[in-house]
Amino acid sequence: MKSKQALRNLEQKHSLWKLEMRGARGTPFIDLGSFASINDAAGAILKTENSPSAGVFFRVYAEPSGELAPTDKDVLSRLDYRSETRYYVLTRTEQ
Numbered sequence: 001m002k003s004k005q006a007l008r009n010l011e012q013k014h015s016l017w018k019l020e021m022r023g024a025r026g027t028p029f030i031d032l033g034s035f036a037s038i039n040d041a042a043g044a045i046l047k048t049e050n051s052p053s054a055g056v057f058f059r060v061y062a063e064p065s066g067e068l069a070p071t072d073k074d075v076l077s078r079l080d081y082r083s084e085t086r087y088y089v090l091t092r093t094e095q
Contacts (some may be wrong), residue, residue: 017041018091041090049083
């Protein structure tokens, strides 16, 4: 358990997850804040969606074609989630 907490502290010091949301396609994104973990950002989504007992299944986009195919780190640095009425983008930012 102690090593798990140390890892979480390290993650919090070196990365943040920026969460943005929009409604209908074409509407501007709204910044919902920065979070220390994916779980924290998922909690913010559930709160916005008024679904405290549900979970969030994020999607990733990978485009393997081309000479400059993204690395796993690049692919996993942008996650999205779509609810019935909103679209969320979670982007990892380095500190």
